[in-house]
Amino acid sequence: TATHSAWAQAADASSVQIYGLLDAFVGSMKRSDEPGRTKLLGSGGMTTAYWGVRGSESLGGGLQAQFALESFFQTDSGTFGRNSTDPYFSRNAWVGLAGGFGQLSLGRQTNPMFVASGAFNPFGVSLQFSPVMLHTWQPTYNRAVLGDSVWSNAIQYTSPTFAGLRASLLYGMGEVQDREGIRNLNLALNYAAGPFAAVVSVQQAKTGPGFTATIGRQDAALIGASYDFKAVQLYGQLQRTRTPDIRTTADTAQLGAAVPVGAGRFLASVARTERKVTGSPGTQRTTWALGYDHFLSKRTDLYAVYMRDRLTGFSGSGSVGVGMRHRF
Amino acid sequence: TATHSAWAQAADASSVQIYGLLDAFVGSMKRSDEPGRTKLLGSGGMTTAYWGVRGSESLGGGLQAQFALESFFQTDSGTFGRNSTDPYFSRNAWVGLAGGFGQLSLGRQTNPMFVASGAFNPFGVSLQFSPVMLHTWQPTYNRAVLGDSVWSNAIQYTSPTFAGLRASLLYGMGEVQDREGIRNLNLALNYAAGPFAAVVSVQQAKTGPGFTATIGRQDAALIGASYDFKAVQLYGQLQRTRTPDIRTTADTAQLGAAVPVGAGRFLASVARTERKVTGSPGTQRTTWALGYDHFLSKRTDLYAVYMRDRLTGFSGSGSVGVGMRHRF
Amino acid sequence: TATHSAWAQAADASSVQIYGLLDAFVGSMKRSDEPGRTKLLGSGGMTTAYWGVRGSESLGGGLQAQFALESFFQTDSGTFGRNSTDPYFSRNAWVGLAGGFGQLSLGRQTNPMFVASGAFNPFGVSLQFSPVMLHTWQPTYNRAVLGDSVWSNAIQYTSPTFAGLRASLLYGMGEVQDREGIRNLNLALNYAAGPFAAVVSVQQAKTGPGFTATIGRQDAALIGASYDFKAVQLYGQLQRTRTPDIRTTADTAQLGAAVPVGAGRFLASVARTERKVTGSPGTQRTTWALGYDHFLSKRTDLYAVYMRDRLTGFSGSGSVGVGMRHRF
Numbered sequence: 001t002a003t004h005s006a007w008a009q010a011a012d013a014s015s016v017q018i019y020g021l022l023d024a025f026v027g028s029m030k031r032s033d034e035p036g037r038t039k040l041l042g043s044g045g046m047t048t049a050y051w052g053v054r055g056s057e058s059l060g061g062g063l064q065a066q067f068a069l070e071s072f073f074q075t076d077s078g079t080f081g082r083n084s085t086d087p088y089f090s091r092n093a094w095v096g097l098a099g100g101f102g103q104l105s106l107g108r109q110t111n112p113m114f115v116a117s118g119a120f121n122p123f124g125v126s127l128q129f130s131p132v133m134l135h136t137w138q139p140t141y142n143r144a145v146l147g148d149s150v151w152s153n154a155i156q157y158t159s160p161t162f163a164g165l166r167a168s169l170l171y172g173m174g175e176v177q178d179r180e181g182i183r184n185l186n187l188a189l190n191y192a193a194g195p196f197a198a199v200v201s202v203q204q205a206k207t208g209p210g211f212t213a214t215i216g217r218q219d220a221a222l223i224g225a226s227y228d229f230k231a232v233q234l235y236g237q238l239q240r241t242r243t244p245d246i247r248t249t250a251d252t253a254q255l256g257a258a259v260p261v262g263a264g265r266f267l268a269s270v271a272r273t274e275r276k277v278t279g280s281p282g283t284q285r286t287t288w289a290l291g292y293d294h295f296l297s298k299r300t301d302l303y304a305v306y307m308r309d310r311l312t313g314f315s316g317s318g319s320v321g322v323g324m325r326h327r328f
Numbered sequence: 329t330a331t332h333s334a335w336a337q338a339a340d341a342s343s344v345q346i347y348g349l350l351d352a353f354v355g356s357m358k359r360s361d362e363p364g365r366t367k368l369l370g371s372g373g374m375t376t377a378y379w380g381v382r383g384s385e386s387l388g389g390g391l392q393a394q395f396a397l398e399s400f401f402q403t404d405s406g407t408f409g410r411n412s413t414d415p416y417f418s419r420n421a422w423v424g425l426a427g428g429f430g431q432l433s434l435g436r437q438t439n440p441m442f443v444a445s446g447a448f449n450p451f452g453v454s455l456q457f458s459p460v461m462l463h464t465w466q467p468t469y470n471r472a473v474l475g476d477s478v479w480s481n482a483i484q485y486t487s488p489t490f491a492g493l494r495a496s497l498l499y500g501m502g503e504v505q506d507r508e509g510i511r512n513l514n515l516a517l518n519y520a521a522g523p524f525a526a527v528v529s530v531q532q533a534k535t536g537p538g539f540t541a542t543i544g545r546q547d548a549a550l551i552g553a554s555y556d557f558k559a560v561q562l563y564g565q566l567q568r569t570r571t572p573d574i575r576t577t578a579d580t581a582q583l584g585a586a587v588p589v590g591a592g593r594f595l596a597s598v599a600r601t602e603r604k605v606t607g608s609p610g611t612q613r614t615t616w617a618l619g620y621d622h623f624l625s626k627r628t629d630l631y632a633v634y635m636r637d638r639l640t641g642f643s644g645s646g647s648v649g650v651g652m653r654h655r656f
Numbered sequence: 657t658a659t660h661s662a663w664a665q666a667a668d669a670s671s672v673q674i675y676g677l678l679d680a681f682v683g684s685m686k687r688s689d690e691p692g693r694t695k696l697l698g699s700g701g702m703t704t705a706y707w708g709v710r711g712s713e714s715l716g717g718g719l720q721a722q723f724a725l726e727s728f729f730q731t732d733s734g735t736f737g738r739n740s741t742d743p744y745f746s747r748n749a750w751v752g753l754a755g756g757f758g759q760l761s762l763g764r765q766t767n768p769m770f771v772a773s774g775a776f777n778p779f780g781v782s783l784q785f786s787p788v789m790l791h792t793w794q795p796t797y798n799r800a801v802l803g804d805s806v807w808s809n810a811i812q813y814t815s816p817t818f819a820g821l822r823a824s825l826l827y828g829m830g831e832v833q834d835r836e837g838i839r840n841l842n843l844a845l846n847y848a849a850g851p852f853a854a855v856v857s858v859q860q861a862k863t864g865p866g867f868t869a870t871i872g873r874q875d876a877a878l879i880g881a882s883y884d885f886k887a888v889q890l891y892g893q894l895q896r897t898r899t900p901d902i903r904t905t906a907d908t909a910q911l912g913a914a915v916p917v918g919a920g921r922f923l924a925s926v927a928r929t930e931r932k933v934t935g936s937p938g939t940q941r942t943t944w945a946l947g948y949d950h951f952l953s954k955r956t957d958l959y960a961v962y963m964r965d966r967l968t969g970f971s972g973s974g975s976v977g978v979g980m981r982h983r984f
Contacts, residue, residue: 016346016656018672018709022723022751024762026811036834041762041809051709051725053346053379055656057627065628065654067350069379069401073725077808078745078764088416088744089406095350095654106352106369106652108406152405153369155354178364299713300721324762326721326751328672328711344674344984381674381707383984385955393956393982395678397707397729416744417734423678423982434680434697434980436734480733481697483682506692 018328020051024075025128025303025323031140032285032311043075045128045323046293046303048082050091056098063099068092082127083139085209090150103158112168112188113222114149116199120224120237122258122267123289129305129321131271131287132237132254139209141285144241144250144273146210146218151184164193174207182206195228218243233258235269247278264294267305283312299327346656348379352403353456353631353651359468360613360639371403373456373651374621374631376410378419384426391427396420410455413537418478431486440496440516441550442477444527448552448565450586450595451617457633457649459599459615460565460582467537469613472569472578472601474538474546479512492521502535510534523556546571561586563597575606592622595633611640627655674984676707680731681784681959681979687796688941688967699731701784701979702949702959704738706747712754719755724748738783741865746806759814768824768844769878770805772855776880776893778914778923779945785961785977787927787943788893788910795865797941800897800906800929802866802874807840820849830863838862851884874899889914891925903934920950923961939968955983 025045030037043049052070059065070091072082081090089108096105114125114137123130127138134141137149151172158168167189174182186203202221205211210218224237235256242249256269270288291305302324310316353373358365371377380398387393398419400410409418417436424433442453442465451458455466462469465477479500486496495517502510514531530549533539538546552565563584570577584597598616619633630652638644681701686693699705708726715721726747728738737746745764752761770781770793779786783794790797793805807828814824823845830838842859858877861867866874880893891912898905912925926944947961958980966972 018346018674020709020725022725022749022763024751026762034833038831038833039829039836040831041811041829043763053348053656057625057654057656059624059628063624065624065652067654067656069348069350069406071406073745073749074743075749075751075763078725078727078743078747078749080744087402087405087407089401089408091406093350093401093403093406095352095403095652097652106354107350107371107403150406155369173367173369175366175368177362177366180367296715296719296721297713300715324721324751324753326713326723328709328713328723346674381676381984385953385982385984387952387956391952393952393980395982395984397676397678397734399734415730415734416736417729419734421678421729421731421734423680423731423980425980434682435678435699435731483697501695501697503694503696505690505694508695 015057016053016055018051018053021047021049021325021327022075023047023049023323023325025321027128027319027321027323029128029319029321030309030317031319032309032314032317034317037317041076042128042321042323043073043077044126045305045321046126046301046325047124048091048127049073049075052089052091059097061099063097065095066098066103066105067095087152092150094154094156096156100160102160103156105156105158107154108150108152109154109156109170111147111149111151111203112170112186113145113201113203113220116188116190116201116222116224117237117239119197120199120226120235121254121269121271122233122235122256122265123269123291123305129289129291129307129319131269131289131307131309132239132252132256134287134309135252135271135273135285136239141287142275143210144239144252144275145205145220146215146241146243147184147205147208148210151186151208154184164191166190172205172207176207184208195230196225198225199223215243215245217245231259233260248275250275263296264292267291267293285309285311301325343385344381344383346379346381349375349377349653349655350403351375351377351651351653353649355456355647355649355651357456357647357649358645359647360637360642360645362645365645369404370456370649370651371401371405372454373633373649374454374629374653375452376419376455377401377403380417380419387425389427391425393423394426394431394433395423415480420478422482422484424484428488430488431484433484433486435482436478436480437482437484437498439475439477439479439531440498440514441473441529441531441548444516444518444529444550444552445565445567447525448527448554448563449582449597449599450561450563450584450593451597451619451633457617457619457635457647459597459617459635459637460580460584462615462637463580463599463601463613464567470603471538472567472580472603473533473548474543474569474571475512475533475536476538479514479536482512492519494518500533500535504535512536523558524553526553527551543571543573545573559587561588576603578603591624592620595619595621613637613639629653671713672709672711674707674709677703677705677981677983678731679703679705679979679981681977683784683975683977683979685784685975685977686965686973687975688965688970688973690973693973697732698784698977698979699729699733700782701961701977702782702957702981703780704747704783705729705731708745708747715753717755719753721751722754722759722761723751743808748806750810750812752812756816758816759812761812761814763810764806764808765810765812765826767803767805767807767859768826768842769801769857769859769876772844772846772857772878772880773893773895775853776855776882776891777910777925777927778889778891778912778921779925779947779961785945785947785963785975787925787945787963787965788908788912790943790965791908791927791929791941792895797943798931799866800895800908800931801861801876802871802897802899803840803861803864804866807842807864810840820847822846828861828863832863840864851886852881854881855879871899871901873901887915889916904931906931919952920948923947923949941965941967957981 054068094107118125154172172184188201239252289307382396422435446453482500500512516529567580617635710724750763774781810828828840844857876897895908945963
């Protein structure tokens with residue numbers, strides 16, 4: 001029977017995909033500025049875990065409807081989100097159209113500066129062991145970029161790729177009554193040609209995690225590049241953030257290399273952040289990591305990483321993790 | 329290996345469907361009684377977004393087991409639920425049997441009065457732009473009907489369709505210790521024959537959102553009808569709610585029309601609610617909307633709506649939205 | 657187009673399964689020590705409801721990657737979790753490898769003592785109507801075992817089955833800074849041969865629900881056995897828990913039988929728990945249940961249960977439930 005409203009919709013579900021990634025590791029962790037060491041069974045050693053549903057529908061004439069719903073979760077505890085303030089579909093929740101004109105999408109969407117910072121270092125988007133990702137996005141590491149790595153209430157336009165170039169514009173609305181000026185804006189330009197890739201991403205953010213009654217705005221810029229010499233792939237990136245309301249400027253640099261050996265890759269990366277506060281002494285943080293990532297298949301890998309972190313005024317400290325990542 | 333308990337169950341998952349709906353719009357919104365205007369990237373301009381899993385199993389002799397698990401979410405922020413008090417499977421979570429006798433289901437289930445109010449106006453179940461849905465169900469519009477549009481702890485019986493008629497009874501238990509009398513009850517009768525359709529739905533509710541220590545009961549009735557003249561489809565409905573503990577009666581009327589033009593439909597609807605409180609001056613709210621809904625496919629449409637709202641004691645104000653809806 | 661990051665991953669989703677279980681019942685419930693009776697539409701009369709995603713990938717040489725993500729939910733209200741403190745994937749969230757060596761998995765995992773207590777009584781894992789499960793795991797029944805039935809931050813090794821024997825070790829990390837000693841440990845040995853099955857499970861827990869500043873440790877042991885005489889299957893189990901910080905020892909015994917008749921099974925079980933507190937008078941709880949479980953198919957059954965509960969100092973009281981369970 002079809003009496004319930006739930007049954008009224010005859011969806012052609014053929015184009016829908018369920019997918020995700022689990023990542024768990026055994027680790028011994030200590031930031032330079034932490035008072036003690038924690039041994040743990042952690043989540044997301046290499047990639048923050050998530051699951052999702054996505055789909056597309058051909059509308060004719062090269063036009064497509066597309067959507068993605070993606071929920072971060074913690075493999076160690078089963079909790080949804082990266083932290084207790086995340087919404088359920090914290091990684092992506094958007095719907096849009098794609099075609100010859102490019103792609104236009106509406107909803108909660110990944111910040112292209114986050115994608116860029118992850119693409120131009122050998123440890124990818126790891127928020128446990130990638131030095132530059134920790135400096136840029138991890139609150140416990142006094143992240144350089146405010147406003148989170150995913151933006152809500154956002155409109156994104158991505159151009160088609162032309163001569164290796166692709167541009168995107170992401171606009172996040174603040175939704176404050178009678179205050180249209182409170183909004184986020186990111187512009188990104190990606191280039192890829194053979195072994196070379198590069199990105200420029202600039203943004204001005206005014207809303208989201210990290211913004212408060214006294215911190216109303218931040219400007220940020222990132223440039224990154226990588227070159228694959230086959231025997232080794234090199235990665236570099238530079239960032240600058242300015243947060244005028246707290247008179248703070250942060251400059252971050254990252255250098256990294258990945259060396260493929262058989263089914264594995266050796267990884268090395270160092271990031272350094274200089275934080276200057278007008279009228280106060282600044283701080284410097286240097287974090288480096290060495291790792292090995294072994295692929296059992298295209299979807300499953302085992303990894304081991306050693307990382308060392310040092311912040312001005314604290315002694316250096318090491319962290320280590322051994323884990324497994326699986327994509328489905 | 330099959331050593332983990334999770335692996336012990338060999339489900340025949342062939343009949344399970346993943347489905348849902350995303351809906352996002354860019355809007356400028358102001359209720360008559362709001363102090364200011366908000367520009368936003370909103371969710372659910374035409375239909376509140378959701379995703380779900382449903383399935384059925386043939387048990388032989390025309391008998392079927394059925395279930396649905398459906399979670400409302402917000403396309404703009406990825407948050408689950410329509411608001412912060414919603415459970416995860418806020419739209420539906422029920423299991424039941426269907427056969428020649430009709431359907432019997434247990435769990436959290438959509439209130440048939442909500443289905444009726446959405447079916448007999450041209451803007452459907454929109455809680456952003458359907459005047460009658462805003463008056464009836466939206467808390468910020470001082471909703472006429474208490475107890476929410478989905479009932480928890482509910483048993484539903486739906487009859488087979490006979491000569492175009494189908495009846496349903498929904499009984500929601502209050503689950504209060506030693507107080508069986510606290511419960512919800514809805515009776516609905518649907519009729520459909522060719523271009524004509526109609527509904528009568530009556531209910532008495534005592535538990536759920538809106539009921540408090542001082543508001544213990546509400547009686548509500550709705551009648552609706554529609555006729556499809558091909559060139560235009562007309563919709564009408566009348567509602568009355570009585571909430572004796574606050575000496576309040578609300579009368580709502582809706583008139584609407586939809587005109588198909590090519591792949592689109594022009595939509596118009598007006599709703600008016602008279603709220604009388606014994607011993608106090610009453611209020612009147614009038615809200616109308618004009619819209620155009622363009623179907624790129626059966627599953628994907630683009631829409632534009634202008635709505636105007638006026639409540640006694642406040643000046644009229646307009647809202648506008650342009651959005652996209654996609655079913656999967 | 658493939659411009660969004662969400663689209664970059666070309667997952668081979670063929671091995672992923674969506675599955676779950678719904679269970680709802682109409683009941684009249686009263687524990688011996690409750691002041692009143694509650695009539696309800698409840699969830700999980702026979703099995704706590706859940707939904708999940710699981711998958712496996714063949715890595716060659718008999719090696720497999722495996723994962724499971726499972727979320728308990730309440731069929732009556734749609735709420736996720738068994739209670740308000742549960743994470744989203746409260747039932748399981750783990751990733752691991754399986755092969756000739758057995759299985760190794762990391763994440764949130766079901767406690768084998770929970771599996772054992774459910775396997776060796778005729779009402780299975782029911783937390784509404786299985787006497788021994790109520791005594792052991794239900795907080796409202798003053799559960800004997802602390803630390804929950806699912807452990808977070810856990811590593812599990814399960815051996816291959818050899819001559820009917822299979823061993824498992826589950827180690828749950830407390831993740832307290834500079835305090836490695838706070839952890840959970842369970843050892844289990846399962847045996848199965850023809851109509852006979854048995855289990856021994858011992859554990860020491862120090863972290864999880866039930867542990868507080870004043871309750872720091874609990875030791876627990878369980879032995880269980882069952883024999884299937886065809887005309888009747890008998891189940892027995894004995895448990896002991898010791899919680900030194902509150903000077904408490906609890907001894908629980910269960911006897912049960914299941915008699916298959918056609919497509920159904922008659923079920924009977926009694927559990928008795930003696931709780932001794934040094935320097936205080938002890939308590940005794942006796943709970944028994946009689947039920948009938950009728951299978952409409954392998955996946956769908958209807959059940960009716962009567963249960964009687966008596967705790968020292970309170971009068972006995974009966975509960976009754978009639979419900980439906982469906983696996984998908």
